Amino acid sequence: MLPRVALSPPQLLRSMALSPSRHAAPVLTERCFVAELAGSELVYFTCWSGSGPPAPGGSVRPRGFLPRPGRCYSFCIDAAQSLRERVRAARLHKQLQQKLSQAPFGAGCQVLPLLSYCPTDAAAAPEKGFLVQVAQAAPETERSLEELLRLHLPAPAHLCVYQEAEDGQLWRALWRLKGAAEGKERLGRARVVTAPRPDRHPAASHLLDGAVFCSREAARRVLEECMALIPEAKAVLDLVDKCPDLPKKGDFPVIVIEGLDATGKTTVTQSLKDSLNAILLRSPPSCVSQWRKTFDDEPTLIRRAFYALTNYIVASEIAKESTKSPVIIDRYFHSTAAYAIATEISGKVSDLPPLHHPVYCWPKDLLKPDLVILLTVSPEERIRRLQGRGAEKTREEAELEVNSFFRQKVEESYRRMENPSCQLVDASRSREEVFENVLHQIKKHFPS
Numbered sequence: 001m002l003p004r005v006a007l008s009p010p011q012l013l014r015s016m017a018l019s020p021s022r023h024a025a026p027v028l029t030e031r032c033f034v035a036e037l038a039g040s041e042l043v044y045f046t047c048w049s050g051s052g053p054p055a056p057g058g059s060v061r062p063r064g065f066l067p068r069p070g071r072c073y074s075f076c077i078d079a080a081q082s083l084r085e086r087v088r089a090a091r092l093h094k095q096l097q098q099k100l101s102q103a104p105f106g107a108g109c110q111v112l113p114l115l116s117y118c119p120t121d122a123a124a125a126p127e128k129g130f131l132v133q134v135a136q137a138a139p140e141t142e143r144s145l146e147e148l149l150r151l152h153l154p155a156p157a158h159l160c161v162y163q164e165a166e167d168g169q170l171w172r173a174l175w176r177l178k179g180a181a182e183g184k185e186r187l188g189r190a191r192v193v194t195a196p197r198p199d200r201h202p203a204a205s206h207l208l209d210g211a212v213f214c215s216r217e218a219a220r221r222v223l224e225e226c227m228a229l230i231p232e233a234k235a236v237l238d239l240v241d242k243c244p245d246l247p248k249k250g251d252f253p254v255i256v257i258e259g260l261d262a263t264g265k266t267t268v269t270q271s272l273k274d275s276l277n278a279i280l281l282r283s284p285p286s287c288v289s290q291w292r293k294t295f296d297d298e299p300t301l302i303r304r305a306f307y308a309l310t311n312y313i314v315a316s317e318i319a320k321e322s323t324k325s326p327v328i329i330d331r332y333f334h335s336t337a338a339y340a341i342a343t344e345i346s347g348k349v350s351d352l353p354p355l356h357h358p359v360y361c362w363p364k365d366l367l368k369p370d371l372v373i374l375l376t377v378s379p380e381e382r383i384r385r386l387q388g389r390g391a392e393k394t395r396e397e398a399e400l401e402v403n404s405f406f407r408q409k410v411e412e413s414y415r416r417m418e419n420p421s422c423q424l425v426d427a428s429r430s431r432e433e434v435f436e437n438v439l440h441q442i443k444k445h446f447p448s
C-alpha cells in the first residue's frame with residue numbers, strides 16, 4: 001500500500017489555520033516548514049490565520065520563495081510509523097523527485113526540497129516534500145502537477161498553492177484533488193508568514209538510523225524491509241551475514257584515509273601501501289561494486305543503510321588482514337556519516353548539528369581504526385584535479401562542483417567526527433610533500 005499523501009485533512013486544516021472564532025488570540029499553527037532556496041538559503045515559514053499582525057515569533061511574509069509574478073506549489077509525504085511504511089514513503093519521495101525533474105516541470109520550474117516539522121515536538125518525524133516554484137503562472141503546469149499527485153498518491157491527494165494577493169501578502173490555499181473528471185475543492189486559505197528559526201535544523205533529530213546508522217542491526221533491518229522491492233538487498237545481506245558480529249583488530253596498525261573526492265586518497269593510499277608494505281582495502285569493498293549503482297539510485301534511508309552495511313564487510317576484512325600486516329583503508333565510516341549528514345541537512349555549515357551531536361559518533365559495534373587521516377584541499381585545487389582527471393563525474397561529484405555549500409558541509413562533518421577524530425593533512429601541496437606529511441602523522445601516532 002502506498003503511504004498517505006502529505007498531511008491528513010484534519011492535520012492539514014490545523015496546519016492551515018486555527019479558527020479565530022474558537023481562539024480569542026489566534027496563534028501560529030503547529031506545523032512549520034523549511035525550504036532550501038537557491039544559494040542554500042533556508043526559509044522557515046508557517047501559516048497565520050489571524051486578521052491582525054502575526055503573533056510574536058511569527059513575522060512578515062518570508063523573503064524570496066515566491067518568484068514574482070509566479071506561483072508556488074507544495075506537498076509533503078506523510079511521516080510513516082513502521083519501518084516498512086518509511087521505506088515505501090522514502091521510495092515514493094524519490095520517485096516524485098525524479099518525475100519533477102522531467103518535462104513538463106524541468107524548464108521554468110524550480111523544484112526545491114521542503115520539510116514540514118512540528119516546532120513544539122522534536123520527536124515527531126518531519127515530513128519530506130517539495131516546493132515547486134513556477135516563474136509564470138501556467139495552467140498546464142498546475143494541471144500536470146495535479147495529475148502527478150492523483151497518479152502517485154492515494155486519493156484524495158492534497159496540494160497547496162501559494163499566491164501573492166493584491167495587498168502584497170502571500171497566501172496559501174489548500175486544495176483537495178478529486179478524480180480527474182471532478183476537479184478539485186478548496187479546503188482553506190491562510191496567510192504565509194516567516195516562522196521562528198529553530199535552534200536546530202528540523203532534520204537533525206531524525207538523522208540517527210534514518211541516514212547515519214549507529215549499528216549493523218539498524219541498517220540491516222532497512223535492507224531486510226527492501227528485499228521484496230530490491231532483489232540486490234538480499235545479496236548484500238547474505239554477504240553481511242557471513243561476517244562475524246564483533247570482529248577484533250589484529251596487532252598491526254589500521255589507518256584510514258578520508259577526504260572529499262579528488263583530494264588525493266587513491267594517490268596517498270597507494271604510496272602508503274608500497275612504503276609500509278601494507279594491505280590496501282577500500283570501503284565500499286569490491287565485492288559489492290556491482291550493486292552500488294542500484295543503491296545510489298535509492299533514497300537516503302536505503303542508500304545510506306547499504307553504505308553502512310558495507311563498512312561491516314570491510315571490518316571483517318580489516319580484522320583478518322591486520323593480523324598479518326598494516327592495513328590502509330580508502331574511506332570508511334567517517335565518509336558514510338559525513339556524506340549522509342551533508343545530504344540530509346539542507347542549508348549551510350551553520351545548519352549542521354552542533355559539535356558532539358550523536359551523529360558524529362562512531363558506531364559501538366564497528367571495528368575502530370587506530371588512526372584516521374583527513375586530506376583537505378582548497379575548492380579551487382580540488383576542481384583543478386577533477387578536471388585534470390577528466391573522469392566521468394558521478395551525480396554527487398557534479399553536485400560538489402556546483403554546490404560549494406554541500407562540500408563545506410561534508411568537510412565540516414568530517415572535522416566534527418569523534419572517537420576516533422580525524423587528523424588533518426593539507427593535501428593541496430605536491431604529492432611528495434603530502435605523502436611526507438601523512439607519514440609524519442603516522443609516525444607521531446605510532447612512535448618507536
Ligand SMILES: Nc1ncnc2c1ncn2[C@@H]1O[C@H](COP(=O)(O)OP(=O)(O)OP(=O)(O)O)[C@@H](O)[C@H]1O
Nearest residue numbers: 260261262263264265266267385389429430431434
Ligand atoms: N598532491 C597532488 N598534487 C597534484 N595532483 C594530485 C595530488 N594528489 C593527487 N593528484 C591528482 O589529483 C587527481 C585526484 O587524485 P586521487 O584520484 O588520488 O583522489 P581521490 O581522493 O582518490 O579521488 P576519488 O575519491 O574521487 O577517487 C588525480 O589525477 C591525481 O593524480
Ligand SMILES: Nc1ccn([C@@H]2O[C@H](COP(=O)(O)O)[C@@H](O)[C@H]2O)c(=O)n1
Nearest residue numbers: 261283284307331332333335336339396
Ligand atoms: N565508506 C563510504 C564510501 C563511500 N560512500 C559514498 O560514496 C561516495 C564516494 O565514493 P567514491 O567511490 O567516489 O570514493 C560518497 O559520495 C558517499 O556517498 C559512503 O557513503 N561510505
